[in-house]
Amino acid sequence: MKNIFTITGLLFTCMLIAQSDKELAETLILKEKIESHLYFLAGDELLGRETGTQEELIAAQYLATQLHSYGVQQIDGADGYFQHVPMIKTIPPSETMLKVNDEQIGKFVAVNGGNINFNGTAVYLNYGLKEDYKDKNVKDKVVYLKGGSETAQSPQQQFQLMEEKRTLAKKMGAKAVVEFLAINPMIWNYIDHTFNETIIALKSDDDEDDNFNYLIALDNGGKTAEKLSSKTNHLAEIKISGSKKEAFNARNVVAMVEGTDPKLKEEFIIYSGHYDHVGVGKPDAAGDSIYNGARDNVVGITTVLSMAENLAKYPTKRSALFILFTGEEKGLLGSSYYVDNPLIPHNKTVFCFNSDNAGYNDTSKVTIIGLGRTSAEQDIKVAASAFGLEAIDDPAPEQNLFDRSDNVHFATIGIPSPTFSMGFTSFSGKLTETYHQPSDNPDTIDYNYLVQFFKSYVLAGRLIANNPNTPFWIAGDKYENAGKELYKK
Template identity: 55%
Template sequence: MKSIKLILSLLALTLTVSLQAQTEEAKVIETTSKGTIEGHIYFLADDLLKGRETGTPENKIAASYLANTLRRYGVKPNPKTGTYYQEVKLKRESPPYEVTIEINGQKIKDYAFVSPSPVNTDSDAVYLNYGLEDDYKGKDLKGKVIIIKAGSSEAKDTRAAFGLRGKKQELAQANGVAAIIELLNADDNMWGFIDHNFNSSKLMVAENEEDKSDNNQTAHVWVLDKDNKMAEALSVTKRISSKVAISENKEEIVMSQNVIGMVEGTDPKLKEEFIIYSAHYDHVGIGTPDETGDTIYNGARDNAIGTTTVLSMAENLAKYPTKRSALFILFTGEEKGLLGSKFYVENPVLPLNQMVYCFNSDNAGYNDTSLATIIGLSRTTAAQHIKDAATTFGITAIDDPAPEQGLFDRSDNVHFARKGIPAPTFSLGFTAFNGDVTKYYHRPGDEADTLDYDYLLKFFRAYVLSGRHIGNDPKTPVWTPGDKYEEAAKALYGN
């Protein structure tokens, strides 16, 4: 009789454990449906929202949609404001409207503002090679215009020019230079990209008046110099005349919003630790038309999908909380330079040292529907949870296959990582950053009806189950030993 009772007890225990294991998966399946996913993405990527550019009325419509979705799910509002918003004060700088650049009497038409500081000078210019330390030796350049080549002797491409811009401005300012004209050899596609990004209005986090410092920089422009013809001619010209006149920028304050909600955890102790579930909801707005004439950059992949990933997590945890608490943050201004997340980490609604993990979701596109690509997968101790969750729903979690793209440092997660918070990014499956990824990346064709929703259902469920595993694990997730952000984590968490 005792043996039968023992067998029954063991069977009951096994059944209980089995049901608990099934329950986590069942909870995810119950709250994550293809219809709901489609509804979110089709709305966020609709032409009505005109690409959700930060600072536009359409971006605010998207924020309202997200806030009210969190409200409908039963997610608690931002604990600091009692609303689902965090106001983000931004400053828009529009490029100067009066510009004259002449070299030896030739009017320059193809230029891009690296630093559009106001200047008005009509004097001889000095050709200064690459404008680096050795080029300044023995020269008095106070009040002069310098003409330099892009990059350095080791690297002359646009990326090198971009990377050295700060150093060249610093050297020019220290030597009293009035303006920098940097000659850049670029093809039509690259120059079009530069023109769009450097000559358009720019958004930045607005500084408080008391925090402002002297940010005046030397005026610095890139000038298109195909095949380096101008540089070659000027390098052997004895006297170079120049005229550079750049008017003031126009500045205005723009208010935008991060959308924030929270769900309290169920464990008396672990609920003091929070998992952040984050994504950006803005995109790039309206731009150059494609071959069909479409000008709206809808941003279904980037990042209506990431936004919907977080909404899926919120819906699930509002109904079935984990032991750890959850903070949902949907950022504005990512496409303008990670502005919403930058603002947030300096103005958190809860102490950052309570945030033990940031599970970000950001996307460009996908070219392999058997995968979920996690940027920074191996960099935290939660990697196995993410792998197991993906496997449960029939896909495979892999790490970044394109480290040369620097994707970890190009999304909102990096601001949390720099503070010490383990912060990978959950992305659509890709094996290389090309093909079907770049085909849709920041293009008008990134529309909701081009997506594979059977694949997305697996992708979303894998994210939600990953979050549940991490949120319920008795062990707090940390950086893997030796990670470059491990020291920041020790400073944040005091261990």
């Protein structure tokens, strides 16, 4: 009986939506327009829009041109429609060698530092925590360490301690660190792959002069560390060459539309998505090596473009901030930079309506990651229902999707931040066939479904932006306290 009342309530609410509001939400969304965005941005010519490439810059320029054509406003503090995001590209070494007491170590990677040629004394310091340095002289020596600590032995815990260990060793004057990790070889294969590829990260102030070398090595069963622990002084030979660092600026694409209500226009809603993807990689069975990323995430940024075009012509009571992020596939970099360098104060930003996609396997639905976590739930459900779709919450919590997209940086500081995605009822089937695959092409998408999908997003945004009640976290949510602190509730 409860379900009947819920469905009836939704239908009744849909009938109460101002006819003009629904019409405004759908009036500018055309299948041909959607196709033109997807076929350009997810075309082979843009080579998968990898962060730091010329093709990603072309995509950014295309997005800025679209925003300009809609008549949205530039933001103070931006360079036109761009927020420059300083990044650094670390190119892995072409030659590496590590010897411990004349025994060559086969499996190791350089986590930090540059080229080095060292042949000299090494000191074993147990876990390499503060107490292990007592009465020890490590100046200009290599420090050998055991992975993690007495209480931190999982791979994640061991990695979390590395920065503390690196900082201590550098402070004490060490030349380099070699940490031996007793972890599953399958996990090591992932680590090895990660650090032997080009790494892109946000640029920090000490990137230029911090060449302190931190190496990690696979220690099967902890045997190497056990052998080293029998005495303090050892020998080390380390050769790393061919490593390079290159600084560059990527771009977040940003714009705004001022709200119409004298009071509510002081509150901003972010409409966001990332426009980068993973570039060119391993060919599939058909020989295709371009990871076009039509679903992930050209669909998401076209969602935001639809919102920007709509609000530029038909503004809502609250103001709108549009952000198309760079570097999401490299670790949510563009959104991280924006949160640390906001163009609109965070306490004036009341909602982040992110759009990100892996794919879809149910065209009768829209899936909102975090749907039930904010007071905007009803507006989103009503909007989807108005266009014949059902809004459902995250069906795959085991994937931790809420914390894997740009929205999480906003949630962490207290801004309610669900993610609007194409319909999926499980993280499997057709979704995984295209997720981060060369087959994620624009000619494999149901555009009739996308029309309804975009209309639902635009209407949901309009309803939230015109709602007299400011959206917020549901009581008890893990980010509720951060929101109360941010907004002084």
